[in-house]
Amino acid sequence: MVTKQVINTLYKQFNRPPKSPDELNLGLIFDYTMDNHGIFIDEENLYIGSIEPSSPFSTIELKRIHEIVEFEMVIAIVLPASIIFLNKENSDVNIHLRLDDERPTVWQRIKTAVVRGS
Numbered sequence: 720m721v722t723k724q725v726i727n728t729l730y731k732q733f734n735r736p737p738k739s740p741d742e743l744n745l746g747l748i749f750d751y752t753m754d755n756h757g758i759f760i761d762e763e764n765l766y767i768g769s770i771e772p773s774s775p776f777s778t779i780e781l782k783r784i785h786e787i788v789e790f791e792m793v794i795a796i797v798l799p800a801s802i803i804f805l806n807k808e809n810s811d812v813n814i815h816l817r818l819d820d821e822r823p824t825v826w827q828r829i830k831t832a833v834v835r836g837s
Contacts, residue, residue, distance in 0.1 A: 721804065726802060726815055743786070747794050748805075755806065756812070767803070770803075783799065801816050
C-alpha cells in the first residue's frame, strides 16, 4: 500500500535523476503496464496512452524521471515534483503532486543538518 509516508520517502530517496536514462528500470513498465496503459518509449520520451493527450503527464522526458519503482498493485514513476502511479491490472492512473509547502525550506534543511551533525 502506498501511504503518504511512502510517497515522502520516494521523493527523498530519489531526489535526483540517474546519470543516464539507461539506468532506469524501464523493464518494469514493459512487464506490467505496457498493455493496460499503451506505453511507448522513444529515445527521449515516455508516452502514456492511458493519460489524456492534453495532460502534461501523457509525455514525460526520460531525463526527468528519477526512478521507476514497483509496488504490489502499481508501478510508480518518480519525477521531481510528482509521482505517476500506473495500476498493474487495469488502466487506472493516479498522480501525486508535490506541493511547495511539502518541501522543506532552506532553513529547515540547515536545521536538520545541524541536528544530525550534533
